[in-house]
């Protein structure tokens with residue numbers, strides 16, 4: 172069955188007792204044992220919950236893996252994955268990545284002896300050069316956040332296999348509708364399902380999918396031992412969101428392409444980062460490995476002083492952190508998502524004080540563009556007067 176069909180049918184035919192189309196929310200924390208030594212398959216909700224099970228099976232199928240795991244947040248999912256490693260282990264990590272993942276590695280896992288090298292993983296030579304005898308995995312985002320660099324997943328996973336290390340992909344920006352890293356040979360996929368999978372800015376959640384049963388078994392042990400599982404109500408919200416993913420992603424990326432084109436022509440915009448523009452250095456690789464270019468873009472304005480005026484002049488687009496919901500959101504990475512990355516590192520990555528990140532929503536594209544037009548015009552004239 173095709174991806175659109177799988178998505179729409181998520182959770183259906185999973186409850187033979189009632190035939191519920193929308194899978195029920197099982198709030199029960201514990202489940203009765205028929206007799207000593209017997210179980211319905213469910214004992215205690217941290218270990219296994221019926222609603223969470225349906226979600227975990229769904230994401231495993233959508234990503235083409237053997238097993239899925241649902242967590243209380245994207246960071247809980249990433250943390251659980253990092254506990255696969257031991258003191259002295261080393262990871263190769265995309266240098267332009269979600270600020271929270273950087274913070275987790277540097278300010279939490281480093282003190283437990285996990286080492287990380289941050290490099291531009293779109294450059295395979297740089298990946299090769301950072302390999303150490305203690306390297307156990309490569310962790311990438313593609314496209315990266317927020318400068319939208321593209322890593323060739325096939326090449327990267329071949330490299331990982333050659334050196335017997337794990338390849339882990341944060342697939343939050345693309346979702347399985349547009350990109351399936353396991354098909355290119357990745358071992359693990361992680362998601363902040365808070366973003367496109369949930370899609371409505373109303374649920375915080377994380378997901379992990381494993382390709383092979385042995386790794387899945389270790390993850391299951393860690394998920395249950397650490398206990399940062401997703402609650403049943405939130406599992407249901409996520410199942411509900413996932414059903415419309417195909418429609419939403421199509422609209423997000425159509426709008427993003429139009430906004431990217433429009434911004435590229437604007438005199439107050441210096442540079443647009445969107446992998447769907449043919450001028451983007453990762454355009455060909457993205458085209459090869461994904462079904463589309465997604466709904467995220469970033470842009471540099473010509474003058475840092477424009478930023479605060481733009482953020483207060485937008486009326487439809489909302490100035491807020493996060494991404495992937497139906498509403499258009501604009502973010503200032505230097506002060507928000509990437510605040511924990513030191514300024515000189517940020518600047519060298521292109522996450523400057525002039526960079527804005529835009530999560531293009533599913534509103535009418537003309538309304539989005541006219542709001543940006545208004546905000547840029549107002550900001551430009553304030554600057555001229557000052």
Ligand SMILES: *Cc1c(COP(=O)(O)O)cnc(C)c1O
Nearest residue numbers: 244245246269341343363365376
């Ligand atoms: C938001 C995000 C995370 C963290 O997820 P939370 O659900 O906020 O904990 C991780 N990776 C990426 C790419 C993200 O955008």
